[in-house]
Amino acid sequence: MSAQEGVADLAVREVPRAASGAGPSPVRIVVGYGFWIYLLSDIILFSALFATYAVLRGQTAGGPSGHELFELRHAGIETLCLLCSSYACGLAVLAMERRRVSAFYLCCALTFLLGATFLSVELGEFAGLLARGAGPSRSAFLSAFFSLVGLHGVHVTVGLLWLIFLVAQTAYRGPLDYVRRRLLCFSLFWHALDIIWVALLTLVYLMGAR
Amino acid sequence: MELNRASSVIFAERGPGVAENETSASFWTYTAGLAFALLLTAASFIVAQTNLLWPAGVPAGLAVLAVAQMGVHLVFFLHIGTDSEGTNNVLALAFGVLIVALVVAGSLWIMDHLNVNMLTPAQMAEMQR
Numbered sequence: 001m002s003a004q005e006g007v008a009d010l011a012v013r014e015v016p017r018a019a020s021g022a023g024p025s026p027v028r029i030v031v032g033y034g035f036w037i038y039l040l041s042d043i044i045l046f047s048a049l050f051a052t053y054a055v056l057r058g059q060t061a062g063g064p065s066g067h068e069l070f071e072l073r074h075a076g077i078e079t080l081c082l083l084c085s086s087y088a089c090g091l092a093v094l095a096m097e098r099r100r101v102s103a104f105y106l107c108c109a110l111t112f113l114l115g116a117t118f119l120s121v122e123l124g125e126f127a128g129l130l131a132r133g134a135g136p137s138r139s140a141f142l143s144a145f146f147s148l149v150g151l152h153g154v155h156v157t158v159g160l161l162w163l164i165f166l167v168a169q170t171a172y173r174g175p176l177d178y179v180r181r182r183l184l185c186f187s188l189f190w191h192a193l194d195i196i197w198v199a200l201l202t203l204v205y206l207m208g209a210r
Numbered sequence: 211m212e213l214n215r216a217s218s219v220i221f222a223e224r225g226p227g228v229a230e231n232e233t234s235a236s237f238w239t240y241t242a243g244l245a246f247a248l249l250l251t252a253a254s255f256i257v258a259q260t261n262l263l264w265p266a267g268v269p270a271g272l273a274v275l276a277v278a279q280m281g282v283h284l285v286f287f288l289h290i291g292t293d294s295e296g297t298n299n300v301l302a303l304a305f306g307v308l309i310v311a312l313v314v315a316g317s318l319w320i321m322d323h324l325n326v327n328m329l330t331p332a333q334m335a336e337m338q339r
Contacts, residue, residue: 033299036299036303037302043310044309044313047309047314048313051318052317054314055321072255079251083244086283086287087240087244188288194283198276198283201251201276202273206272207258210258
């Protein structure tokens with residue numbers, strides 16, 4: 001029954017033929033691939049800011065350096081939050097595929113809470129820096145730092161808003177095909193943010209605090 | 211029978227985030243990914259904060275650990291594999307990595323040379339006389 005539904009569903013889809021000639025790819029594959037292209041362009045955007053930071057990280061203009069400013073304890077908490085959030089997000093996708101409603105909501109709640117914890121720790125860190133007079137206008141190093149880490153924080157914020165929207169849509173519409181595809185895109189986005197954070201942690205915090 | 215054959219052909223292609231067989235073993239894929247990532251993160255912190263590695267080699271060690279962790283995320287969380295169905299995803303990723311490498315390495319290379327060749331204010335004054 002479900003296989004018949006799947007084929008009937010495919011018949012009405014308008015997607016380009018796959019290069020292999022095996023027939024049209026399922027929408028889920030095409031959507032995932034398109035979003036993957038977007039994510040790569042986002043990573044390239046980040047690479048420009050990474051390059052800027054790498055060039056400017058010694059230019060402290062007599063102000064505080066990363067060694068004096070960064071606390072690895074904060075960075076460790078942030079890493080842990082983001083990593084577990086990513087894991088919970090992956091489990092939410094699995095729960096959705098298996099139609100386990102309560103598990104899905106639980107995983108989404110965990111994803112959101114851990115992401116929000118990450119943001120609050122990061123904002124606390126920014127506030128601490130500003131209070132010490134180490135704001136983005138202090139030196140080229142700090143401008144680059146706030147742009148790079150801030151852009152990642154903005155991405156996390158957008159992701160959290162997106163997650164709220166997704167959960168509301170799931171509750172309202174149910175696990176329809178397009179809702180599941182949006183969840184897939186969100187999970188890709190969330191995992192990609194984690195990859196960017198790994199680079200950020202290594203370059204900014206671990207190498208900077210030494 | 212006909213339907214099964216059709217769907218097996220159609221689903222021969224894979225997208226990012228879509229595991230090979232989504233109803234089995236995916237939970238353990240994510241859990242293994244989390245375990246590897248935690249291990250690598252802990253290793254990064256240890257390498258950064260102790261003198262376990264030769265001090266001059268620490269940045270290189272951290273870079274290796276970071277690349278390894280990105281690989282873990284790609285394989286276990288994003289399901290970007292090297293199997294034949296995922297060729298499109300890997301090709302797009304390879305192109306992205308090329309651009310990122312050009313931007314980062316190129317910027318560092320050029321700006322380093324500019325820094326080395328930059329005149330100090332005293333040298334500028336010398337030339338203007």
